[in-house]
Amino acid sequence: MLAGKGQARSDARTTAMLQGRMRDAGGTYPVRVGDISAKGMLVVSERPPARGTIVDILVNGHHVAGQVRWVSGRRFGVRTNDRIDVAALVAGRRASKHVAGRKIEAANDPGEWSTGKQVLAYGLLGITALATAYLLVTYLVF
Template sequence: MDERNCQNRRSRRSQVLLVAKLEHGGTSQAVKLRNLSAEGALVESEKLPIEGTSVHFVRNELNAQGRVVWVNGHYAGIAFDSKLEPSEVLRHVPVPRPKLQPRYWRPGFTAREMTSEQQRLAESWVWSPSASRPGE
C-alpha cells in the first residue's frame, strides 16, 4: 500500500485507477476509484452526490455502505460506515507490474572486412558535400 501522505490518515491508502459504482437515491453512477483504504475511498466523476449523501459503494464484489464526507470539483471522499478488513482492500488493489529496466547496450567494434560495395558507399559518403549529410 502507498505510505505517502499517510501522516494525517487513520489508515493507509492505496493509489488505484479503477471503475466503481455509487448507488444513491435510487440511481447508480459510474465513478473512477482513485484511492482505497479500509475506511474510505476517493472517487472522481463529472457529477457527484452532495456532501452528506448516504451512498452504497460497489467495486466488483466489494460492497460498502458509506457517506460522502467532502466534494471538491470532480472529486469526492467517501467514508465507509464500517471499516473493511485489510485483506478485502488488498484484494481490490492490483499488483504493480515490475518496472522494465532499460538495457543499455551497443554492439562492439569488429575488425571484419567491408565488402567492395560497402567500401564504395563509405568513401562516397565521406567525400560528399556536408550539406547532403544527415544531421549537419
C-alpha cells in the first residue's frame, strides 16, 4: 500500500497475485490481491469501492475484513483490524475457523447457492411482490 507523505511502511510486504472475492455494500465481486502485509493488502478490482468502505475479502480460504484506505483507478488499499497470517494466505494453507475468538461465517453469496435454494428464494420474492401489488391495488381502488 502507498504510505502517505513522510510515512514509512512498518510491515514487510509480500508480493502475490491471488484471485479472490470481495463483498461490500454493493455486492460481491471478483478481485486480485497484490502485495500483502500483516495489517493490509493491495487489491485490484473492476469495481473499486470508495475510500472508507468496509469490505470482506475471501482469498485462498482466508477471510479478511478491513477498511478501504485509498483508491487509485482500479487499485485500492485495505487496512485490517486483525493481523493477517501472510505466509499461510500466500501458501494457500487452510485458514483457522476462528479469528480472535470470533467464528468466521461463509459469505451469503446468492451466486454460490444451490439451485433449490435459488428457486426457493426467488419464489418467496415473487410471492412477496404479488402480495404487495395486491395490497396496493386494493388500497388504491377502495
